[in-house]
Amino acid sequence: MTQNRQTKYIFVTGGVLSSLGKGIAAASIATLLKNSGLKVSILKADPYINVDPGTMSPLEHGEVFVTDDGAETDLDLGHYERFLDENLSQLNNFTTGRVYSSVIEKERRGDYLGKTIQVIPHIVNEIIDRIKKAGEGNDILIVEIGGTVGDIEGQPFLEAIRMMRVELGKYNCINIHLTLIPFIKAAGELKTKPTQHSVGELRRIGISPDMIICRSEMPLNRELKDKIATSCGVEKNCVIESFDSQSIYQIPLLFLKQDILTPISEFLNLGDLKVDMSNWDSLVKRVIAPTKEVKIAFVGKYVDLKESYKSLTEALIHAGANLDTRVDIKWCDSEKIDDQNVDEIFKDIDGILVAGGFGNRGVDGKIQAIKFARINKIPYLGICLGMQLCLIEFAKNVLNLEDANSVEFDVNTKNNIIYLIDEFIDNSGKKQIRTYQSPLGGTMRLGGYECKIKQNSLLFEIYNQKNIKERHRHRYEANPKYRSEFEKYGLIVSGESDGLIEAVELKDHPFFIGVQFHPEFTSRLTRPNPVILGFMKASLKNVR
Numbered sequence: 001m002t003q004n005r006q007t008k009y010i011f012v013t014g015g016v017l018s019s020l021g022k023g024i025a026a027a028s029i030a031t032l033l034k035n036s037g038l039k040v041s042i043l044k045a046d047p048y049i050n051v052d053p054g055t056m057s058p059l060e061h062g063e064v065f066v067t068d069d070g071a072e073t074d075l076d077l078g079h080y081e082r083f084l085d086e087n088l089s090q091l092n093n094f095t096t097g098r099v100y101s102s103v104i105e106k107e108r109r110g111d112y113l114g115k116t117i118q119v120i121p122h123i124v125n126e127i128i129d130r131i132k133k134a135g136e137g138n139d140i141l142i143v144e145i146g147g148t149v150g151d152i153e154g155q156p157f158l159e160a161i162r163m164m165r166v167e168l169g170k171y172n173c174i175n176i177h178l179t180l181i182p183f184i185k186a187a188g189e190l191k192t193k194p195t196q197h198s199v200g201e202l203r204r205i206g207i208s209p210d211m212i213i214c215r216s217e218m219p220l221n222r223e224l225k226d227k228i229a230t231s232c233g234v235e236k237n238c239v240i241e242s243f244d245s246q247s248i249y250q251i252p253l254l255f256l257k258q259d260i261l262t263p264i265s266e267f268l269n270l271g272d273l274k275v276d277m278s279n280w281d282s283l284v285k286r287v288i289a290p291t292k293e294v295k296i297a298f299v300g301k302y303v304d305l306k307e308s309y310k311s312l313t314e315a316l317i318h319a320g321a322n323l324d325t326r327v328d329i330k331w332c333d334s335e336k337i338d339d340q341n342v343d344e345i346f347k348d349i350d351g352i353l354v355a356g357g358f359g360n361r362g363v364d365g366k367i368q369a370i371k372f373a374r375i376n377k378i379p380y381l382g383i384c385l386g387m388q389l390c391l392i393e394f395a396k397n398v399l400n401l402e403d404a405n406s407v408e409f410d411v412n413t414k415n416n417i418i419y420l421i422d423e424f425i426d427n428s429g430k431k432q433i434r435t436y437q438s439p440l441g442g443t444m445r446l447g448g449y450e451c452k453i454k455q456n457s458l459l460f461e462i463y464n465q466k467n468i469k470e471r472h473r474h475r476y477e478a479n480p481k482y483r484s485e486f487e488k489y490g491l492i493v494s495g496e497s498d499g500l501i502e503a504v505e506l507k508d509h510p511f512f513i514g515v516q517f518h519p520e521f522t523s524r525l526t527r528p529n530p531v532i533l534g535f536m537k538a539s540l541k542n543v544r
């Protein structure tokens with residue numbers, strides 16, 4: 001640990017093209033530094049104009065990750081939390097849209113005392129202030145700049161990190177640039193030219209990278225690494241390879257093997273870092289080569305776009321690693337499930353998972369899957385919409401309420417099992433008006449809320465706690481009007497939050513749980529989420 005409490009910054013930029021895994025590289029470095037005893041945080045600065053990704057389609061931007069304090073953020077924040085095992089907040093992700101909104105708000109308030117508002121200095125200063133705010137109280141802040149060097153909208157962000165480097169001086173900042181080293185099949189060669197051009201582009205705007213991370217399909221030989229060092233003007237031990245690996249959790253270990261901490265420590269004057277990755281290492285071994293296997297049916301409507309369920313698929317991997325089990329996910333497009341094919345689809349499945357979602361596309365297929373799990377006593381975990389639909393399925397097929405539905409899908413349904421409320425009764429019996437107003441209209445319950453667990457329930461056995469806190473992202477709620485009827489027939493409410501139904505389970509079933517919250521948002525490789533771990537254990541028992 002350094003004597004100096006000045007936060008030090010590691011800026012990570014990307015070159016050549018997007019989707020090279022900048023987020024994983026940043027999270028990997030953060031993990032190594034945290035496991036060396038430093039206090040590390042991480043920030044994603046996104047140059048796009050949306051104020052946050054909350055309104056973006058998952059097809060457009062992958063999953064929307066929700067922080068404990070209720071921010072809807074980029075999916076890279078999910079990777080950061082899963083690697084770092086820290087709760088991040090709305091300070092850890094901002095966009096151009098957010099920056100402009102606050103500058104314009106200040107301008108309207110007269111904070112700039114009549115000055116002309118310009119990109120330089122006002123927008124750039126706002127970016128710098130936000131980076132510094134996220135860094136407060138940490139030894140190191142890793143700042144990932146979204147997009148690729150050369151993007152027009154990225155320029156103010158790059159100018160901000162250039163200026164910070166000038167201001168903070170030696171030992172306080174480094175620039176890491178991640179690029180692609182493509183393999184050209186016809187020539188049978190890995191090519192360094194795009195990297196040289198990308199570094200040239202960075203230099204043109206006044207940033208010289210200290211370290212280059214090379215993403216490639218295969219390992220690079222020493223000669224190639226040295227060529228990159230010479231042509232890009234970095235030290236030879238500052239060219240780090242990041243080739244395609246079986247698991248993203250191998251990347252910190254791959255970096256460590258190349259002794260990435262030595263140059264980082266020299267640049268930032270961090271002294272002799274002693275890193276302990278032994279626990280991580282043994283978990284990674286069980287991700288890559290576990291001894292057991294379990295087949296989980298993942299029922300959703302975006303199964304072609306697995307990025308939209310990133311946190312959940314990672315959470316299954318975490319639980320699997322802890323149980324020395326490979327999770328074989330069978331992706332089931334809910335739009336293609338009907339009462340004719342349901343038995344065939346799920347015939348050798350060990351557990352069924354219905355994920356969250358919005359809108360009525362594929363809802364009938366999800367209900368078929370739930371019915372199959374309930375009747376055949378297959379372990380079932382329903383998340384958010386997956387909980388709401390298991391109540392609808394139960395109401396339809398056990399309580400015989402044929403038109404049972406959510407008002408999300410039918411506003412006029414007589415049996416509104418899932419309904420929209422804008423007021424609720426809190427613990428003290430007082431009426432409360434909900435405050436989480438969504439800009440799209442209606443209400444959105446976002447972020448971490450406490451949930452009280454009913455003793456003697458399966459959920460209590462799993463969490464072994466009376467009170468838990470999990471994260472939410474939903475507009476609709478289970479209607480308490482039907483609660484006693486549900487309980488009469490064996491579906492009990494096992495979790496509640498200020499009078500809201502947070503979790504349900506079936507009494508007469510080995511594992512049938514629906515949760516209104518998203519347990520996947522709090523799962524980490526080193527600390528899997530209890531209800532997902534419980535579901536996997538139950539599914540493992542079911543392996544034939």
Ligand code: GLN
Pocket residue numbers: 355356357358359383384385386408473474475476477
């Ligand atoms: N569409 C449902 C709601 O808004 C469920 C949301 C979700 O699964 N995240 O309440």
